[in-house]
Amino acid sequence: MIYLDNAATTALRPEVFDTMIEYMRENYANPSSIYQKAGCAKVAMDVAREKIAKAISADHSNEIFFTGSGSESINWAIKSVVNNTTHGKHIITTKVEHPVVLRTCEFLEKQGFDVTYLPVDEFGMVDAQQVEEAILEGTILVAVMMANNEIGTIMPIAEIGEVIAKVNETRERSERILFFTDAIQAVGHIPVDVNALNVDMLALSGHKFYAPKGVGALYVRRGVKLMPLIHGGGQERGRRGGTENVSGIVGMGYAIDLAMAEMEAEITRQTELRDYLITQILEKIPHSRLNGHPIKRLPGNANITFDFIEGEGMLLMLDFNDIAASSGSACTSGSLDPSHVLLAVGLTHEQAHGSLRLSLGKDTTKQELDKLIEVLPNIVERLRQMSPLWEDYQRNSVT
Amino acid sequence: MYSEKVMDYFMNPRNMGEIENANGVGLVGNAKCGDIMKLYLDIDDATGIIRDAKFKTFGCGAAVATSSISTEMVIGKTIHEALDITNRSVTEALDGLPPLKIHCSLLAEEAIRSALWDYAQKKGIKIEGLQAPESTDHHHHLNDEE
Numbered sequence: 001m002i003y004l005d006n007a008a009t010t011a012l013r014p015e016v017f018d019t020m021i022e023y024m025r026e027n028y029a030n031p032s033s034i035y036q037k038a039g040c041a042k043v044a045m046d047v048a049r050e051k052i053a054k055a056i057s058a059d060h061s062n063e064i065f066f067t068g069s070g071s072e073s074i075n076w077a078i079k080s081v082v083n084n085t086t087h088g089k090h091i092i093t094t095k096v097e098h099p100v101v102l103r104t105c106e107f108l109e110k111q112g113f114d115v116t117y118l119p120v121d122e123f124g125m126v127d128a129q130q131v132e133e134a135i136l137e138g139t140i141l142v143a144v145m146m147a148n149n150e151i152g153t154i155m156p157i158a159e160i161g162e163v164i165a166k167v168n169e170t171r172e173r174s175e176r177i178l179f180f181t182d183a184i185q186a187v188g189h190i191p192v193d194v195n196a197l198n199v200d201m202l203a204l205s206g207h208k209f210y211a212p213k214g215v216g217a218l219y220v221r222r223g224v225k226l227m228p229l230i231h232g233g234g235q236e237r238g239r240r241g242g243t244e245n246v247s248g249i250v251g252m253g254y255a256i257d258l259a260m261a262e263m264e265a266e267i268t269r270q271t272e273l274r275d276y277l278i279t280q281i282l283e284k285i286p287h288s289r290l291n292g293h294p295i296k297r298l299p300g301n302a303n304i305t306f307d308f309i310e311g312e313g314m315l316l317m318l319d320f321n322d323i324a325a326s327s328g329s330a331c332t333s334g335s336l337d338p339s340h341v342l343l344a345v346g347l348t349h350e351q352a353h354g355s356l357r358l359s360l361g362k363d364t365t366k367q368e369l370d371k372l373i374e375v376l377p378n379i380v381e382r383l384r385q386m387s388p389l390w391e392d393y394q395r396n397s398v399t
Numbered sequence: 400m401y402s403e404k405v406m407d408y409f410m411n412p413r414n415m416g417e418i419e420n421a422n423g424v425g426l427v428g429n430a431k432c433g434d435i436m437k438l439y440l441d442i443d444d445a446t447g448i449i450r451d452a453k454f455k456t457f458g459c460g461a462a463v464a465t466s467s468i469s470t471e472m473v474i475g476k477t478i479h480e481a482l483d484i485t486n487r488s489v490t491e492a493l494d495g496l497p498p499l500k501i502h503c504s505l506l507a508e509e510a511i512r513s514a515l516w517d518y519a520q521k522k523g524i525k526i527e528g529l530q531a532p533e534s535t536d537h538h539h540h541l542n543d544e545e
């Protein structure tokens with residue numbers, strides 16, 4: 001199979017899997033216990049925490065809290081801020097966040113919080129000035145994703161962080177605006193430095209960088225209060241009870257290490273492949289356009305809209321050719337509406353339905369992309385032949 | 400997720416295309432939910448038998464498959480027999496559809512009714528049991544951006 005859906009999830013690294021097995025089979029002890037075997041598990045978890053901290057340039061490893069998914073990290077961060085805050089009820093976020101952020105904010109709206117959803121430009125970008133202008137006296141939280149999972153656009157997080165820091169200089173310490181970023185698509189793929197970005201909290205998820213599914217982490221800057229999520233034992237410094245997913249945590253620590261070691265080379269390699277893929281597709285297929293920012297985008301993300309056709313058909317035909325990809329069409333989202341991200345960047349409903357996301361990974365080769373480039377034009381052509389929109393367009397352009 | 404039959408009708412659609420002098424054309428669905436079906440019928444005025452049917456569809460695999468199989472189901476039938484085709488019979492003919500895709504089979508039923516209505520309008524006749532397609536805003540305007 002040609003796997004071009006690495007933004008959805010990545011393949012677990014075999015060497016990571018081997019290490020994880022050790023922590024299930026031999027080092028199975030509960031890290032909270034007292035004997036030597038337990039000590040091993042505890043140390044392995046500490047090491048993993050240090051590796052995650054180092055990967056995002058956190059100052060202290062105890063600023064890292066392990067979770068059961070990226071979604072959990074996001075929920076925890078946002079709900080913790082609103083729970084710990086009394087000086088306001090206003091949250092700022094964007095229209096292109098992952099559904100986890102959007103649904104959490106909608107939930108809070110029902111609880112009486114006010115949420116500003118910032119619009120984005122044609123590339124899916126917000127700028128720092130928009131954030132600055134949206135800040136109100138009662139603003140308690142700004143949540144902006146670092147890199148978009150659908151269109152790959154990388155947001156100006158450092159600039160936004162600077163604007164918020166400036167506003168915070170005028171506020172009491174207890175009334176600071178906290179800045180959270182969902183960096184789930186970024187960590188392990190592009191440099192992330194919590195100090196350079198000026199963020200207070202950051203979410204990451206293992207399965208996006210070749211670690212197992214079901215393990216993530218939340219970074220919380222020292223001095224920022226974190227609400228206990230699960231009351232129980234003393235795990236995660238009393239904030240998240242429950243015997244830890246030791247093998248998953250160890251696996252994630254190992255995987256981030258490997259990802260960091262390869263990062264620079266992979267950025268160069270995947271960016272080149274991505275631009276080759278985009279150029280070839282836009283050249284070979286008429287009425288196609290790139291979604292997202294041409295340069296400020298994830299090295300592995302290509303998202304293209306083909307007018308007059310619907311995305312699910314493309315995916316089925318690609319699957320028939322043993323190629324895995326995804327789409328912003330409603331049919332693939334489980335709802336009737338197409339991608340909120342593509343609508344936010346200004347696409348019509350038809351166009352949003354006709355998008356294709358190809359996300360490359362560390363194992364993607366040029367040969368694989370060439371196979372895709374070979375079959376895709378025929379697939380698009382076949383679907384256009386079936387489409388009443390294409391028929392209409394052609395009739396109108398002839399007369 | 401799809402039955403073999405749905406996949407077969409999607410990958411090898413029967414009766415895909417246009418009928419140049421179709422005397423009944425139905426256009427249903429809208430771009431918002433991502434399905435637009437266009438159904439062409441060639442109906443024998445003397446006998447009321449549907450001689451030929453073709454379709455074009457913008458939509459998912461289920462939308463294409465339901466359009467395609469409904470063309471097969473109407474060919475050779477009289478107008479009245481064609482009116483008996485329901486979304487359920489379309490779904491059954493495809494060995495079932497995933498729950499989220501049932502609306503595609505509803506669209507197919509609507510497309511048949513809409514094409515027959517168009518025929519009746521053109522001929523100035525009344526077809527028993529057939530009302531005007533429900534709401535016009537349900538129908539897709541090709542350049543509508545909603």
Ligand SMILES: Cc1ncc(COP(=O)(O)O)c(C=O)c1O
Nearest residue numbers: 069070071098149182184185205
């Ligand atoms: C940007 C973004 N946020 C949140 C998530 C959710 O992460 P997880 O699947 O680990 O819960 C994802 C992954 O689907 C994502 O890409």
